Every structure is written in structure tokens, then in C-alpha cells.
Amino acid sequence: MAKDNKSPQNKSRFSSWWIYGLILVFLLGFQFLGNSSLSPSSKTTTSELQEFLRNGDIDKILIITNTRQAKVFLTDEALRKTVHEDVVDQPFSLSTGNVPHYVLDYGDLQNFENDIKKIKQENNLDTVVDYTTESSLFSDLLIGMLPFVIIIAIWIYLMRRMSGGAGGGAGGQIFNIGKSKAKLFDEKTDTRTSFKDVAGLEGAKEEVEEIVEFLKNPDKYTSLGGKIPKGALLVGPPGTGKTLLAKAVAGEAKVPFFSLSGSDFVEMFVGVGASRVRDLFKQAKDKSPSIIFIDEIDAIGRARGKNNFTGSNDERENTLNQLLTEMDGFGTNTNVIVLAATNRADVLDKALMRAGRFDRQIYVDLPDIRERKEIFEVHLRPIKTAETLDLDFLARQTPGFSGADIANVCNEAALIAARKEKKAVSKQDFLDAVDRIVGGLEKKNKIITPEEKKTIAYHEAGHATVSWMLEHAAPLVKVTIVPRGQSLGAAWYLPEERLLVRPEQMKDEMCATLGGRAAEKVIFNKISTGALSDLEKVTKQARAMVTIYGLNDTIGNLTYYDSSGQDAYGFNKPYSEDTAQIIDREISKIIEEQYARAISVLKEHKEKLTELAERLLEKEVIFKEDLEKIFGKRPFESQFDTLGQETLEKPEEAASEDSEQPLEQKN
Incomplete structure (x- = not known):
């Protein structure tokens, strides 16, 4: 049996514009039919009017002063004359009053009146001459209603724009503004993404696979x-x-x-958000x-009562209240699951995060x-590569990169290869892409x-x-x-992917960060x-050691970090002024100690520092083997050093001039 190719979407739908068109046609027709000037009255001239008047054929002349038009009514005897046989006695018209037999347009009113008066006196006539003004019912109606029509039209336009456009759709019409704007995906046409397209995230995939x-x-x-x-709530960094x-x-899920x-x-x-929540769950x-998926749920799920300085009713709170009610309101047998x-x-x-609403919180980590x-x-998969790439090598070059960052690296590598007129993407293109993304565009000019x-070299x-x-x-x-980018020089290094950081590790990192300024001072x-x-980075690290992680002996095992965000705007400090002075002193003490330590290290190896700087001035770019030739093997060999034996290992670059910043800190 052949299928009907006509889809429901191809069927013509009734539009409100048809109503507007019919009203306009009716009003125009009313104007044309109701206008007495378009009635079957014969047109005449001033000379003919004077001739009719001398013959005594005219019973009444009605002068319309505001339109410079005169209407002529004949006597009964004149209507029987052959000269007036074409005049219809009472033609059909929608206009009120008697229909004139003749109409004419006069010029100057004073001359027209004098001519009529003179003929009446000469022929001793009793013809009635009357004066009036005439207006169009349609014109009066239009002028009276025009302001209201304009106001209503503007209101309709604004309502359509604010409710999601004038097109058809749940939110497109004025009275559908409370309808949900959720897009319903068809698994056959709209989305073809499967779990095979999601790399990594094994724990998260296991959780959502169970939901499916x-x-x-x-x-x-x-x-x-x-x-x-x-x-189920998906939580994690961007990308x-x-x-x-x-x-x-x-x-x-199908x-x-x-x-x-x-x-x-x-x-x-007011009330639109809550109405859309109700409509969304009704459709589901x-x-x-x-399945309902709400992306960026923090737009409506922010904790109630926070940052509401005016004390007024917050529309977002009403929307959140309705969402809480709907999630805990429908029965467990309805098979509706909310992902956010x-x-x-x-x-x-907190009410949104409790069990019974978002039963599972799935952390999607880097x-x-x-x-x-x-x-x-x-x-x-879609990249045409020139050779079999070492994916382990590429993975080592991108610590701290998110999935979106890696996708950007692959795309940027393809663009770089195309810019160089290559037929395929090579390994060097990927390394250049990492340089480009992390450090910015190279500026050789x-x-x-x-x-x-x-100075930059040292x-x-x-x-x-x-x-x-x-x-x-x-x-x-x-x-x-x-x-490159905003930096005048850059240093790449392979940061250790740590879960816990100790004070000595943070201090060594701070000392290395201050090595650039220390070299300028020594040389x-x-x-x-x-x-x-560099100073910005070490200041943040030192402040975190003292005020957040409790790694300072003077302050002790205290933290002033508020994970709930209650003190996000900093209207009050959780410590006294005396404590603030102690914190400032301890931060300065930590930084100055590491700066002095960096100077001491550089003075001890001043000759090798100079040799390295001279080689850097000569080559502009040096790699790990250059450092090994000058300094020898690194004194503290670790498993992380052995991961990157190949050259060009570059996971990170400075974010501003003459400095470097670990990617793990940036993210």
C-alpha cells in the first residue's frame, strides 16, 4: 500500500492574517459603496446647471461647502422630460438621505452663489438653495479608531517578539507565552550521537547508561x-x-x-517561568x-534568598519553586527522568540537590x-593525517585540556595544515596548534x-x-x-598531575615562577x-596557602574559604583587622623567602644561566636536550620526567609577557 507523501506540516494552516485582510476588504467596500459621490448620479457642469435652473427644472440645490460640490434635485415635472430620461429616480446607495439627480464641482463659492441668485431673480424662481457639510463615515471611524489600532498593533508586535517570535511554535503566539520552549528530539532525524562518540568519562557513562x-x-x-x-545532575568544568x-x-534511549x-x-x-515548567512536565x-534535559540549570536553580537585596518577589524563585514541585510531584511510575x-x-x-529530586550527581572531571x-x-576520525600519529605523545602534550580543548586542537591543526598548502595534517601541525591555542598567535614582526x-632571554x-x-x-x-599572543617570551613544562599538593611543592613552584625576576636582578x-x-601567580598561591588551605604556621589550621558562596560579594571579612595584617605579613614573607631562594640558586649557577641565555638569544627556541647539555641530567629524576623524552613537549605557555603559568592552575 502506497504511503501518502503529504506530511501534516505541508497542510495549510489558518492564519490570523486572513481575518485582518477580510476586515480591510470590508471597510474599503463600505467606503466605496457608502460614498454618495459614487452613486448613479449624473455629472453636470455649471452652464448646464444654469440652463436647468432657467427652465425651472431644479427643485433644490444643496451646496457642500467643505468639498466644493453641489447636489442638484429635480422637480417631478422635469423628471418626465426627455432631456433627463437618463437620470435614475432613486438609485441604490448605502448613503443616508435622498440621492441627488446631478452633482457638479464648482469653483469659487461666491461667484457660484451670485450666478444662482441672479438667475432666480430674473426668472422669479423659488428654487431652494441650502448649505451643509459632509463627512465620510469610514473616514470618521478610521480617524477615531486609528490611535487604538496603532497601540494594539505595537502591543501585539512586542508580545510576539518577547514571546519568542511571530512564527508558529509553542511560544510564538501571545496567548502561548506560557508554553514550554523545549525542543523535542526525534531519534531518527534530529540526533545521531551515541555513547561511542563519547570518549573517556567511563564513570559518568556508566551512570547514564543505567538511566537509559x-x-x-x-x-x-x-x-x-x-x-x-x-x-541526574551532570557537574563539571566547562568543555x-x-x-x-x-x-x-x-x-x-530511543x-x-x-x-x-x-x-x-x-x-x-510574572508567572511565565512557572507556567513553562508546568507545561514542560505535562508534555513529558x-x-x-x-527524558527532560535542562542545560545550564544554574540560570533558574540558584539558591533562593541569595542576592535578593531589594526584598522584592523574584521571578526566578517562582520558577525554581515550580520546578521543585514538579520534580517531587509526579509519581515514580510515570517514567520521566530529568537530566541537568x-x-x-x-x-x-539545596532543595534541588536533595535525594528524591536529583538522586544522582555525576561529576564530569577533566x-x-x-x-x-x-x-x-x-x-x-575526520582528520586526514599524513602519518600514524603517536596519540600517547599528543595526550602528554595536553595536560589539563578538556574535551572541547582537544577538539579545538584537532581543528586548529587542520587549519594550520591547510594554510601551509599541505595535503594532510602532520605531527608538527598538532604541536603548532597547541602552541597557538595555549600561547596565542606568533608575532615574529x-x-x-x-x-x-x-632581558627577555635572561x-x-x-x-x-x-x-x-x-x-x-x-x-x-x-x-x-x-x-606569542601577549607574551614576549614563554616557557613550556610538563606539570605533574597531582591530586594533593604539599607546602614544599607549592614553594618550589613559586620559587621557579620568581626565577625570571631573580635572573634580571642577578645579571x-x-x-x-x-x-x-609571575607576581600575580605567586601572590594567589601564597594567599591560598595562608587563607584557604591552612598551610601557614602563624595563622594555624584555619581557613577563610566559604564553599557555600554566602560571602561571594565580600561585604564583610571573616577575620579581624589584626588578623588581616598578620595575613598580609605572612603572604609577603612567603614570597620574599622564595625570591631570595631563587636568587641564591641563580648565583650558584650563574655561568650556566649565562650560557643558556646566550644560546636562547642565538636560537630563539631551545628544547630539553639543550638544557641537559648545559646542566646535565636533572638532579631529581621522576616518573614525570621520563614521560616526555621526545622533543617539542609543550603543554603550557605563559599567559602574559615574560612568564609562564601552569595549565592546571589556569583551569
Whole structure:
């Protein structure tokens, strides 16, 4: 049996514009039919009028003063004359009053009146001459209603714009502004993402795979007395794949999938957000089993009562209250599961996070080296590579990169290869892409004086020397004095992926960071502004040691960090003024101790520092083997040093001039 190719979408739909068109046609027709000037009255001239008047054929002349028109009414005797046989006695018209037999347009009113008066006196006539003004009913109606029409039209336009556009759709019409804006995905056409497209995230995938299994085979779990979870919250840094994971759920579940953003509930009208929440859950229940995905839920899920300085009613709070009610209101047998994603879980309302609403909180963390390799495998599928790439090598070059960052690296490598007129993407293109993303665009034409270039070379050599000699500093693998982005020089190193950081490790990192300024002091006995980002970094680290992590003996085992965000705006300090002075002194003490330590290390190895700087001035870019030739093997060999034996290992670059910043700190 042949299928009907006509889809419901191709059927013509009734539009409100048809109503507007019919009203306009009716008003225009009323104007034309109701206008007496268009009635079957004969047109005449002033000379003919005077002739008719002399013959005594005219009974009445009605002069319309505001239109310069005269209407002529004949006597009964005149209507029987052959000269007036074409005149209709009472023609059809919608206009009020008697229909004239003749109409004429006169010029000057005074001359027209004098001519009529003269003929009446000469022929002793009793013809009635009357005066009136005439107006159009349509014109009067239009003028009276025009302001209201304009106001209503503007209001309709604004309502359409604010309710999501004038087109058809749930939110497109004025009276549908409270309808949900969720997009319903069709698993056959709208999304083809599956769990195979999601690399890494093994723990998170296991959790959401079980949710999909709940929807596909609920009896497997309910037969044992279990209940289907009501919600799962995906939490993690930006770019780690939270939204991609939700798309994979939509592709795997084979059930209706409603997707929208948290900001879609927010509207300027009171009650709209709550209405859209109700409509969303109503649609989901009607199509159950189904999944609702709310991206960036912190737009409406922020903790109630926070930052509400005016004390007024907050529309977001009403929306959140309705969401809480709906999530805990529908029964467990409706098979509706809510997925949500956010990278700001700390600001969410506690009632939203409790069991029974979001039963599961799935943390989507930055990928480790193994997961980064899997992510590279996914994003390299459409890339035409010139050779078999060492994915382990690429994974080692990108510590701290998220999945979105790795996708950007692959795309940037393809663009760089195309820019160089290559037929395929090579390994060097990927390394250049990492340089480009982390450090910025290379600026070889930047004007730098020889004195500045020498200062930059010693600055970067100071970083390299100190980091090479300290046990817990990250092993440096590449140094350059070629300007890139906002930096005048840069140093790359392979930071250790630590879960716990000890005070001696933080101090070694701070000492290596201050090595650039210390080198300027040792060699030139002068300092410059090039260490701005270095100072910013060490100040943040020292402040964290004292006020957050409790790693300072003077302050003790105290922390002034508020994870709940209650003191986010800093209206009051959680410590006294005396304590603030102690904190300032301890921060300064830690930094100055590490600065003095860096100077001591550089003075001890001043000759090797100078040799390294001279080689850097000569080559502009030096690698790990250059450092080994000058300094020998690193005194503190670790497993992280052996990971990067190949050259060009570069996970990180300075974010501002003449300094470097670990990627793990940046993220």
C-alpha cells in the first residue's frame, strides 16, 4: 500500500492574517459603496446647471461647502422630460438621505452663489438653495479608531517578539507565552550521537547508561522493589562533555527527549517561568517514558534568598519553586527522568540537590592522560593525517585540556595544515596548534630592541634554571623568546598531575615562577615590569596557602574559604583587622623567602644561566636536550620526567609577557 507523501506540516494552516485582510476588504467596500459621490448620479457642469435652473427644472440645490460640490434635485415635472430620461429616480446607495439627480464641482463659492441668485431673480424662481457639510463615515471611524489600532498593533508586535517570535511554535503566539520552549528530539532525524562518540568519562557513562536502561526495561528494576531515579545532575568544568553526554543519552534511549536551556524559563512577565515548567512536565508525562534535559540549570536553580537585596518577589524563585514541585510531584511510575548540567553546582539550591529530586550527581572531571588519548581518537576520525600519529605523545602534550580543548586542537591543526598548502595534517601541525591555542598567535614582526630581547632571554633562562634545579618544580621542556599572543617570551613544562599538593611543592613552584625576576636582578641588578603575571601567580598561591588551605604556621589550621558562596560579594571579612595584617605579613614573607631562594640558586649557577641565555638569544627556541647539555641530567629524576623524552613537549605557555603559568592552575 502506497504511503501518502503529504506530511501534516505541508497542510495549510489558518492564519490570523486572513481575518485582518477580510476586515480591510470590508471597510474599503463600505467606503466605496457608502460614498454618495459614487452613486448613479449624473455629472453636470455649471452652464448646464444654469440652463436647468432657467427652465425651472431644479427643485433644490444643496451646496457642500467643505468639498466644493453641489447636489442638484429635480422637480417631478422635469423628471418626465426627455432631456433627463437618463437620470435614475432613486438609485441604490448605502448613503443616508435622498440621492441627488446631478452633482457638479464648482469653483469659487461666491461667484457660484451670485450666478444662482441672479438667475432666480430674473426668472422669479423659488428654487431652494441650502448649505451643509459632509463627512465620510469610514473616514470618521478610521480617524477615531486609528490611535487604538496603532497601540494594539505595537502591543501585539512586542508580545510576539518577547514571546519568542511571530512564527508558529509553542511560544510564538501571545496567548502561548506560557508554553514550554523545549525542543523535542526525534531519534531518527534530529540526533545521531551515541555513547561511542563519547570518549573517556567511563564513570559518568556508566551512570547514564543505567538511566537509559531504566527507560528501556523498567520492569528489570521495579520487579525487585527499586524505584526509577527522578533526576541526574551532570557537574563539571566547562568543555568536559556534559551536554555531549546528554545528547548521547538522547541517541541511545530511543524515547522522547526534551532539550532546553535554563534561560528559556526566564521571561520579563510574572508567572511565565512557572507556567513553562508546568507545561514542560505535562508534555513529558504525556509522552512518557521520556527524558527532560535542562542545560545550564544554574540560570533558574540558584539558591533562593541569595542576592535578593531589594526584598522584592523574584521571578526566578517562582520558577525554581515550580520546578521543585514538579520534580517531587509526579509519581515514580510515570517514567520521566530529568537530566541537568551545570558547572556552578555550588550556587544551586539545596532543595534541588536533595535525594528524591536529583538522586544522582555525576561529576564530569577533566580527562586524564588515558582519556585524552581516547578523545583524540574520536576527533581524529575526520582528520586526514599524513602519518600514524603517536596519540600517547599528543595526550602528554595536553595536560589539563578538556574535551572541547582537544577538539579545538584537532581543528586548529587542520587549519594550520591547510594554510601551509599541505595535503594532510602532520605531527608538527598538532604541536603548532597547541602552541597557538595555549600561547596565542606568533608575532615574529614585533619590534623589540636588542636590550629588551636580552632581558627577555635572561628572564626565561632564569625560569628554566630554577625549575631544573628544584625537586618539586615541573620539568621544563621548551623555552622561547619569540613573542606569542601577549607574551614576549614563554616557557613550556610538563606539570605533574597531582591530586594533593604539599607546602614544599607549592614553594618550589613559586620559587621557579620568581626565577625570571631573580635572573634580571642577578645579571643586571635591575628589575622590569615583565614579571607581572609571575607576581600575580605567586601572590594567589601564597594567599591560598595562608587563607584557604591552612598551610601557614602563624595563622594555624584555619581557613577563610566559604564553599557555600554566602560571602561571594565580600561585604564583610571573616577575620579581624589584626588578623588581616598578620595575613598580609605572612603572604609577603612567603614570597620574599622564595625570591631570595631563587636568587641564591641563580648565583650558584650563574655561568650556566649565562650560557643558556646566550644560546636562547642565538636560537630563539631551545628544547630539553639543550638544557641537559648545559646542566646535565636533572638532579631529581621522576616518573614525570621520563614521560616526555621526545622533543617539542609543550603543554603550557605563559599567559602574559615574560612568564609562564601552569595549565592546571589556569583551569
